[in-house]
Amino acid sequence: MINTTLCYIRQKGRCLMLHRVKKENDLNQDKWIGVGGKFEDKESPEDCLLREVREETGLTLTQYQYRGIVTFVSDRWPTEYMHLYTADGFTGELLTDCGEGELEWLPWEDLLKIPHWEGDAIFLDLIQRDVPFFSLKLCYEGDKLVYAALNGETIKGE
Helix, strand or coil: CEEEEEEEEEECCEEEEEECCCCCCCCCCCCEECEEEECCCCCCHHHHHHHHHHHHHCCEEEEEEEEEEEEEEECCCCCEEEEEEEEEEEECCCCCCECCEEEEEEEHHHCCCCCCCCCHHHHHHHHHCCCCCEEEEEEEECCEEEEEEECCEEEECC
């Protein structure tokens, strides 16, 4: 099992997205995702969030909110517990080169028009509707979402 963070940094109706095109053997290859990464030893979710955002974007978050936990179960990858955040305040200058991929500010309404994981649509909708803290379980076979449960209630599959 691994713990990760993912953050959707928002500004003026746009969201900072990362097009994952630079790493070899990347489970997110060619997908657009928020910014984040794996926990390091002794880190809290907030420690990981702030470090990963700073490393990948050059930005320092000043206002952020813990939105929920997403459990990913896959037939290819270890189970992942993703701590999901949004951020609406930051300082610093955006890096021009990110080792993970290409950073781009995109309109929020375009986030589902670009290559993404199917389950991302579920939590992006929850964020957009400002749903209080949630637990979302997403089960994949390959790239196909076969099951989803929100707060323990099935919303797709079985």
